[in-house]
Amino acid sequence: MENVTLTVNGKERSAPAEGRTLLVEFLREGLRLTGTHVGCDTSQCGACLVHVDGEPVKACSVLVQDIAGAEVTTIEGMANADGSLGTIQAAFREHHGLQCGFCTPGMVMAAASLLKENPKPTEAEVRHYLEGNICRCTGYHNIVKAVMAASGQDVAPPAVAAE
Amino acid sequence: MPKDHGIGASSKRREDARFLTGKGRYTDDINVAGQAHVAFLRSDVAHGRINGIDTSAAEGMPGVLRVFTAKDFEGVGGLPCGWQITSIDGNPMQEPKHPILADGKVRHVGDPIAAVVAETAAQARDAAEAIVPDIETLPAVIDMKAALAEGAPKVHDDLTSNLCYDWGFVQENKEAVDKAVAEAAHVTTLELVNNRLVANPMEPRVAVGDYALHSDESTLYTTSQNPHVIRLLMGAFVLGIPEHKLRVVAPDVGGGFGTKIFHYAEEAFCTFAAKELQRPVKWTSTRSEAFMSDAHGRDHVTKIELALDADNNFTAIRCQTYANMGAYLSTFAPSVPTWLHGTLLAGNYKTPLIYTNVKAVFTNTVPVDAYRGAGRPEATFQLERVIDMAARELGVDPVALRRQNFITEFPYATPVAVEYDTGDYEGTMTKLLAMIDRDGFAERRRQSEANGKLRGLGINCYIEACGIAPSQLVGQLGARAGLYESATVRVNATGGLVVMTGSHSHGQGHETSFAQVVADMIGIDEGQVEIVHGDTANTPMGMGTYGSRSLAVGGSAMVRATEKIIAKAKKIASHLMEASADDIELKDGKFTVAGTDKELAWGDVTLAAYVPHNYPLDEIEPGLEETAFYDPNNFTYPAGAYACEVEVDPETGKVDILAMAAADDFGNVVNPMIVEGQVHGGLAQGIGQALLENCAYDADGQLLSASYMDYAMPRAHDMPMFQVDHSSQTPCTHNPLGVKGCGEAGAIGSPPSVVNAVIDALQSGGHDVRHIDMPLTPARVWSAMNAAK
Numbered sequence: 001m002e003n004v005t006l007t008v009n010g011k012e013r014s015a016p017a018e019g020r021t022l023l024v025e026f027l028r029e030g031l032r033l034t035g036t037h038v039g040c041d042t043s044q045c046g047a048c049l050v051h052v053d054g055e056p057v058k059a060c061s062v063l064v065q066d067i068a069g070a071e072v073t074t075i076e077g078m079a080n081a082d083g084s085l086g087t088i089q090a091a092f093r094e095h096h097g098l099q100c101g102f103c104t105p106g107m108v109m110a111a112a113s114l115l116k117e118n119p120k121p122t123e124a125e126v127r128h129y130l131e132g133n134i135c136r137c138t139g140y141h142n143i144v145k146a147v148m149a150a151s152g153q154d155v156a157p158p159a160v161a162a163e
Numbered sequence: 164m165p166k167d168h169g170i171g172a173s174s175k176r177r178e179d180a181r182f183l184t185g186k187g188r189y190t191d192d193i194n195v196a197g198q199a200h201v202a203f204l205r206s207d208v209a210h211g212r213i214n215g216i217d218t219s220a221a222e223g224m225p226g227v228l229r230v231f232t233a234k235d236f237e238g239v240g241g242l243p244c245g246w247q248i249t250s251i252d253g254n255p256m257q258e259p260k261h262p263i264l265a266d267g268k269v270r271h272v273g274d275p276i277a278a279v280v281a282e283t284a285a286q287a288r289d290a291a292e293a294i295v296p297d298i299e300t301l302p303a304v305i306d307m308k309a310a311l312a313e314g315a316p317k318v319h320d321d322l323t324s325n326l327c328y329d330w331g332f333v334q335e336n337k338e339a340v341d342k343a344v345a346e347a348a349h350v351t352t353l354e355l356v357n358n359r360l361v362a363n364p365m366e367p368r369v370a371v372g373d374y375a376l377h378s379d380e381s382t383l384y385t386t387s388q389n390p391h392v393i394r395l396l397m398g399a400f401v402l403g404i405p406e407h408k409l410r411v412v413a414p415d416v417g418g419g420f421g422t423k424i425f426h427y428a429e430e431a432f433c434t435f436a437a438k439e440l441q442r443p444v445k446w447t448s449t450r451s452e453a454f455m456s457d458a459h460g461r462d463h464v465t466k467i468e469l470a471l472d473a474d475n476n477f478t479a480i481r482c483q484t485y486a487n488m489g490a491y492l493s494t495f496a497p498s499v500p501t502w503l504h505g506t507l508l509a510g511n512y513k514t515p516l517i518y519t520n521v522k523a524v525f526t527n528t529v530p531v532d533a534y535r536g537a538g539r540p541e542a543t544f545q546l547e548r549v550i551d552m553a554a555r556e557l558g559v560d561p562v563a564l565r566r567q568n569f570i571t572e573f574p575y576a577t578p579v580a581v582e583y584d585t586g587d588y589e590g591t592m593t594k595l596l597a598m599i600d601r602d603g604f605a606e607r608r609r610q611s612e613a614n615g616k617l618r619g620l621g622i623n624c625y626i627e628a629c630g631i632a633p634s635q636l637v638g639q640l641g642a643r644a645g646l647y648e649s650a651t652v653r654v655n656a657t658g659g660l661v662v663m664t665g666s667h668s669h670g671q672g673h674e675t676s677f678a679q680v681v682a683d684m685i686g687i688d689e690g691q692v693e694i695v696h697g698d699t700a701n702t703p704m705g706m707g708t709y710g711s712r713s714l715a716v717g718g719s720a721m722v723r724a725t726e727k728i729i730a731k732a733k734k735i736a737s738h739l740m741e742a743s744a745d746d747i748e749l750k751d752g753k754f755t756v757a758g759t760d761k762e763l764a765w766g767d768v769t770l771a772a773y774v775p776h777n778y779p780l781d782e783i784e785p786g787l788e789e790t791a792f793y794d795p796n797n798f799t800y801p802a803g804a805y806a807c808e809v810e811v812d813p814e815t816g817k818v819d820i821l822a823m824a825a826a827d828d829f830g831n832v833v834n835p836m837i838v839e840g841q842v843h844g845g846l847a848q849g850i851g852q853a854l855l856e857n858c859a860y861d862a863d864g865q866l867l868s869a870s871y872m873d874y875a876m877p878r879a880h881d882m883p884m885f886q887v888d889h890s891s892q893t894p895c896t897h898n899p900l901g902v903k904g905c906g907e908a909g910a911i912g913s914p915p916s917v918v919n920a921v922i923d924a925l926q927s928g929g930h931d932v933r934h935i936d937m938p939l940t941p942a943r944v945w946s947a948m949n950a951a952k
Contacts, residue, residue, distance in 0.1 A: 018285070028191075034185070034189075034191075034192035035185015035187070037189070037365075039365045039367065039417075039450065040450035040870070040871050041449045041450050041451055041870070042450070042871050044870070045365060045450075045871060047365060075183075075184065075185035076184065078184070085183060085184070089183040092179070092183055093175055093176065093180075093183060094175065096176065096836050098179060098183065099418070099670035099840060099844065100182075100366065100415075100416065100417045100669055100670030101178065101182025101417065101670070102187075102365040102417030102418060103365045103417075104182050105185055124880075126879070127879040128879075130880075131878050131879065133879075134878060135879075136365050136418050136844070136848070136876070137418055137844045138840060138843055138844055139845075139847030139848075139877075139882055139885065140878075141843040141882070142843065143879070144884070155884060
């Protein structure tokens, strides 16, 4: 097996990889960055979503040898420099946007990509963007609230809610 | 003012700090030094005879340590079933063997045939593909009624038929119910399917077995909701390992929803193989494997009849259900269609006579067991659908019909064996109607019609039995286990506490809410209380988390243990302050003597307990650690009223959910933020069942929905913003916290709301559609509309 080198969360990291080694396997087993999760085998659930050269990528759909030298950001790289929670992470905590925590790393990474592309999304845009990330615990309600809050916005109350 | 700490405060979750930064420790994150990996070869046919398994090629593959088949498990027990049901004729249910690896026959797609242990996961997978099983395909039984037909192929050759049990409840009421139905002024009859679902926690199951030669001790790391239950079942019934030589650890678990209650073959395999090979052995399920090996949920086919008198009072309910068990009995499967279903058929209504017959059936499908709500969603769905249908047939307001029949006096003994301790169904209904602006619905419907859409409003109630416990009661009902819960509270010398609980948190936030309770009782900062769970080595024997039982049963055990701590601490304080223990008060973390200005801090007393220089050693022991086991005398009965408002596109049959509202009575609430989150998640699963999710088999038993490409998981854009309220609170009368449980309500209450709403929408458009089976996909809705034109 040959060594593959990536810049992960700002640091150069190397580990051996086979031709068939997926980025997510490389991160979890090669580098022991276990914050990135595997929830399915069809690139549907988004629990493994990371950023590769600034773009959101499902790490189960990339062979690590194909992206040798790339810059990768994972959930372990999302806190502030002083270790405190980043804006999106803090919003998820404040608005109870996670329960079991398994989909959470992918959700946070997807939300970060969304807010980079679209700093003031509507509720519908948030829901649409998160289509590739499945959460079984929260019903998405508080995830949507958290992402909106991270963008500095509130969620409008339901259309038929009584005053 | 909302509280900012203690019971009733929306304390932010301490778990989140690790989950949000990638520091969670889930089972797949655990690698034990020297571990090998296992891959299972699973059956690709639903039913077949195993004439041979050629493992020779696999055994020669790189990295392979050993290939296991059923013959390696001679003398090892099968997976046990934890609940026995007795049929009407007095015979116990038929209970088939459930081997760890298929022995003689394969009985469902996914049934494990062989297992390869190799140095790496990839090598194990490669070698599993090189195994050549010689399987003679047999005719499969998939449909339950066909499985019971004369001459149907048998799933288990050594059983007399595919009927697991034929249960009547309450059998003594049967004649009276038949008579009441025959003599009723009106009978509404509904036949329906409660669709098969897959729980799909986002974390697939994982098992890591380890064996320590020096101590002859086995350790299993597993994705479980109840590590002590796994230790007992696997140790006593499968592998014959005494509990003191077996440790089961369920660390952070990525969701359960019921399917991680049960003891699975892969857990036993990894524990067994680790000892055989003297190597740690790890298995990580793929999602595809999860679809064909995690216990499924629901899958009932039901006919319900509701009898009413001339004044529209409910006089009787008669119900006939076929319940799919799948190919083997999963751990608690027999209890779901019976005691978790039949006992809830009274719902929120004073129906005097109820009879249900349940036929549990073996088929060549994945075993079916508890999934969020477990039996109670099935009871609620049929009852709330048939009431809606009756209202439509009688031309009365469905809400008024419900209100007229509400139980209003408590305690209330139902005709189906349970006694509701408290409730206020009128209260939650009134709250719900205010939340959803029912008065404005007619105008909203007009607006939809102007846009070419059909708008519907569905309203229903639910009740559930939670806090799954009373051991003596469940023992009478066939449980082969007790259902108490436990807690040990250990106070450290400097005043901090560790609470070790038999409950398990896999998303529910116990580490936060349990700490709130204990901190509140003592009057100290929540940060001084640590909650430990998930490891049989450092928690007292407890039955785990399911059935919305953790706070009601586990929390109560914790309260009892903390009360013992406080009582002892007061004795120490009374000695130190030279006062009577009866005069000592503990408030805000300070001990005071009534009527004096004497005062001691919590930490002064805890220190004295461990440095007993000045201490009543003749009266009490040093140290401050107490354990309590709590076994309640009844279930709890959360209840509520739910509503859904939908718009149906008549061109396509697509249903859009515009509003989903839940008014719940959970009794007292410890952490409103967490409670609301639980309801949100339940609502999404209920909406998923109603509109999207379906576990589908073809006639040959091929699983058609075995990935997220085929099984429609709810996604963000499928869901509305929810309206939830839990301000109607009638505290539980028999547990010290007055809590009832909130974990399953959303999944129980919401499916009938959605279907009632869609039927309401279609009827408003002149389509005489009485019922559509879930999931209400565009194809099904469109077909029903056009068939009824």
